[in-house]
Amino acid sequence: MRILCRTFLLCSAFLAMSQAETPLALHIPANVSAGEAFAVSSSGTGSGTFYLIGPGHVAKRRFQAGDTIQISSGEIATAGTYQAIACNGQECATTNFYVTPNRGAQLVFLVHPSRVPVSERDAISAVAVVIDRFNNLALQPEGVTFRAIAKETAVSSSPQMTRNGVAWTRLNSGPKDGAVQINASLGQLSERRVVQQVAAEPCKLHASAEHKGDRVVLQTEPVRDCRGNSVPDGTIVTFTKLDKLGRTTVDAPIKKGVARTEMGFAGPATISVASGVVVGNEIYMGGPH
Amino acid sequence: MKYGLALTLLLGTLLLVAVGWLQSAKAAGVSLRTQNTPEQAVRSLLRSVRERNWPKAQAQLANADQVDDSAFVYDLAGGDGSLRTYSTLEDSEVSVLHQNADDALVRIKLNWSTAVGSLSDTRDLKVVRQGTDWKVFWPASQVPKLPAQVMAVNYLRWDVVNRGPEGEWGTASIDPPKVRIISMNAIERSDSVIVMGEVVNEDTIPAYINVNAALVDAKGLEFRQEGSFDKVSHILLPSQVTPYRIDFPKLRLNQLKQVRMDANVAAVPASADPVIGVMNQRLEKDALGNKVLAGELLNQSGQTVNIAHVLATCYDNNGKVIWVSDEYVDRALLPMNPQPFAVDLPADVAARVQRFRVIANQYTRGAS
Numbered sequence: 001m002r003i004l005c006r007t008f009l010l011c012s013a014f015l016a017m018s019q020a021e022t023p024l025a026l027h028i029p030a031n032v033s034a035g036e037a038f039a040v041s042s043s044g045t046g047s048g049t050f051y052l053i054g055p056g057h058v059a060k061r062r063f064q065a066g067d068t069i070q071i072s073s074g075e076i077a078t079a080g081t082y083q084a085i086a087c088n089g090q091e092c093a094t095t096n097f098y099v100t101p102n103r104g105a106q107l108v109f110l111v112h113p114s115r116v117p118v119s120e121r122d123a124i125s126a127v128a129v130v131i132d133r134f135n136n137l138a139l140q141p142e143g144v145t146f147r148a149i150a151k152e153t154a155v156s157s158s159p160q161m162t163r164n165g166v167a168w169t170r171l172n173s174g175p176k177d178g179a180v181q182i183n184a185s186l187g188q189l190s191e192r193r194v195v196q197q198v199a200a201e202p203c204k205l206h207a208s209a210e211h212k213g214d215r216v217v218l219q220t221e222p223v224r225d226c227r228g229n230s231v232p233d234g235t236i237v238t239f240t241k242l243d244k245l246g247r248t249t250v251d252a253p254i255k256k257g258v259a260r261t262e263m264g265f266a267g268p269a270t271i272s273v274a275s276g277v278v279v280g281n282e283i284y285m286g287g288p289h
Numbered sequence: 290m291k292y293g294l295a296l297t298l299l300l301g302t303l304l305l306v307a308v309g310w311l312q313s314a315k316a317a318g319v320s321l322r323t324q325n326t327p328e329q330a331v332r333s334l335l336r337s338v339r340e341r342n343w344p345k346a347q348a349q350l351a352n353a354d355q356v357d358d359s360a361f362v363y364d365l366a367g368g369d370g371s372l373r374t375y376s377t378l379e380d381s382e383v384s385v386l387h388q389n390a391d392d393a394l395v396r397i398k399l400n401w402s403t404a405v406g407s408l409s410d411t412r413d414l415k416v417v418r419q420g421t422d423w424k425v426f427w428p429a430s431q432v433p434k435l436p437a438q439v440m441a442v443n444y445l446r447w448d449v450v451n452r453g454p455e456g457e458w459g460t461a462s463i464d465p466p467k468v469r470i471i472s473m474n475a476i477e478r479s480d481s482v483i484v485m486g487e488v489v490n491e492d493t494i495p496a497y498i499n500v501n502a503a504l505v506d507a508k509g510l511e512f513r514q515e516g517s518f519d520k521v522s523h524i525l526l527p528s529q530v531t532p533y534r535i536d537f538p539k540l541r542l543n544q545l546k547q548v549r550m551d552a553n554v555a556a557v558p559a560s561a562d563p564v565i566g567v568m569n570q571r572l573e574k575d576a577l578g579n580k581v582l583a584g585e586l587l588n589q590s591g592q593t594v595n596i597a598h599v600l601a602t603c604y605d606n607n608g609k610v611i612w613v614s615d616e617y618v619d620r621a622l623l624p625m626n627p628q629p630f631a632v633d634l635p636a637d638v639a640a641r642v643q644r645f646r647v648i649a650n651q652y653t654r655g656a657s
Contacts, residue, residue: 112464113464114463114464115464115492115493115494196493198493199493232493232494232527233445233561234445234447234493234494234495234526234527234561235493235526235527235528236526236527236528236529237528245568245569245571246569246570246571246584247569247570247571247645248566248567248568248569248570248584249566249567249570249646249647250564250566250567250589251526251529251564251648252564253445253526253561253562253564255443255445255561256443261564261566261589262589263566263568264568264569275528276489276491276528
């Protein structure tokens, strides 16, 4: 009986010692990706409370030490540093872990400017930002291809690897005016932006006048920049007539390449034409025919 | 004696009824007396105009049989959605310029209350004696009638397509147009500081602009901010220049050290039409002897412009902007139908003006 009691006391002491030697602990997988469910294994004794504190989510639940704790995909949708805390009444175990962004699933494509003069070097900036399906910046390198499509030509870049989720390039504007499509693609993903290549200031402005009864019809020749591109329709050309009745001005927009207007005619007049800082020819008209 | 009391009561009642009738008629503006003077005749006519009682007003004219009903109403009440149609005659000033036994010349200044503020209209009217009454001789006018015609117009319009909901990051919306403030001049006038200058659209698309000025004191602090409100052409087509003017009332120039200018710009849908020509601009004196910049607006498109707004920029001999003035035209601009305008210029400014530039803004009902 004495031996039996000693054996029981010894076992109890060993059990107590063994329990005291298994502290509460949490074991997190080495790699955790945003939006991918995983399990946290725990060790220790008794039951307690588990806390998960992250950049975009906080969770609290009961757990039994030694069991695994399931973390759902929604709880780790945001990439960043998380803290897992388990407490059983006597002690708490804390583990920090990092949730990495998932693979790129969306492209944010920024192209600047939306209008650019023709034939300018490095005039167009194209920046692609790769983000995963939970809007986390996808930090692992991925290949983005840029492509510029103009009226007659198309140019593709070799895949540019993203650095910290961003890939960029600079493009020259073409010699012809018109719309240019700029595409960025990542696997099956593709985003498109349109940049308008526009003519520069008019190079030469020349107007002619035609006498029609008591009116004068004024019309410019096709207004072009120094590379031969048509100045955009809508650009204002100012016709000014000075005669005995005073000054007459008409701000006429260019339509289909030319600006045109009509003015009354009441004797000798001097007519001039200008657009922006460009001054065109001067016309002198004599008395009524 | 038997009927004395009854007779007295009857007479008293009749007297009170007569006084009441006279008073009510006076309140209603009904003239029960003859128009003894030219001034009374004009005032009576203007009362009817204010009440918009057109038949009554026309009945007071000396040449009622020669004045077309609709032309008379069009002249005074406006039409075609013009600013005058949104106006009421607030008050009027009448002065007799000269008078003899049978006719007189009377100057009237009509102050109209409109949707954009008060506007004045000064006219000289001939008043003639007809029997014992004076009556106004109204200058015959006509409702503008346009010949039926087809005008071929190539309308040019810009639409702005914005991708995605506003504020969504990375949708790469349209860059705001590039506009530049090309001049600024701050002057002191009576008890106000006026900031004025010009802005140009250097882009290839239309720009919506609003010019703001912030005044900075000696300590470097902004103490007043104002916008150009309607003293600017808000929609600027490519290469177009607009003047702007910002008034700071109750301020002295020595109270500020610096003016910070800022132009808010946005790409907006716009149309290049209608084109409005500013014809025969000249400096002259109006009927009151004030210096005005006068001319005619000519709508060169096929659609009616309901409200036109004239902005005039005056430059000195160095090309510096010395004054910006504006005026609303209260008549609609019908296609190819010139409409006169006159912009007031202060006498001292008029003396220094070497060059001027006039542009016309427009509002067309139903157009965006």
